Amino acid sequence: xxxxxxxxxxxxxxxxxxxxxxxxxxxxxxxxxxxxxxxxxxxxxxxxxxxxxxxxxxxxxxxxxxxxxxxxxxxxxxxxxxxxxxxxxxxxxxxxxxxxxxxxxxxxxxxxxxxxxxxxxxxxx
Ligand code: FES
Numbered sequence: 321x322x323x324x325x326x327x328x329x330x331x332x333x334x335x336x337x338x339x340x341x342x343x344x345x346x347x348x349x350x351x352x353x354x355x356x357x358x359x360x361x362x363x364x365x366x367x368x369x370x371x372x373x374x375x376x377x378x379x380x381x382x383x384x385x386x387x388x389x390x391x392x393x394x395x396x397x398x399x400x401x402x403x404x405x406x407x408x409x410x411x412x413x414x415x416x417x418x419x420x421x422x423x424x425x426x427x428x429x430x431x432x433x434x435x436x437x438x439x440x441x442x443x444x445x
Contacts, residue, residue, distance in 0.1 A: 364420030373409025
């Protein structure tokens with residue numbers, strides 16, 4: 321059974337072989353503590369460092385590439401809300417990390433998400 325290990329919080333989430341799970345959704349459902357704001361690839365608050373298992377993740381999407389930039393992508397960072405996992409991986413993050421956009425704009429995105437207008441999932445590429 322594949323496992324996402326959220327190293328910073330010490331949580332592990334198992335899922336069925338053959339499943340393709342959204343990393344942020346798994347973190348939220350299992351209270352893994354990944355910080356987030358928009359859940360839609362617009363704020364960068366949920367960036368995680370992939371310590372192992374990058375080969376089991378979906379390819380970086382357009383929003384990730386634009387928000388993180390080539391240096392963070394090359395260093396192994398991903399946006400949990402934009403990343404789908406199909407095998408074992410280990411990720412970590414700075415528990416104090418802030419959005420890559422202004423706090424005000426990120427808070428507006430959070431309100432939008434909580435209103436039901438957005439959710440973690442597949443979007444444009
Ligand atoms: S939570 Fe905002 S980019 Fe993922």
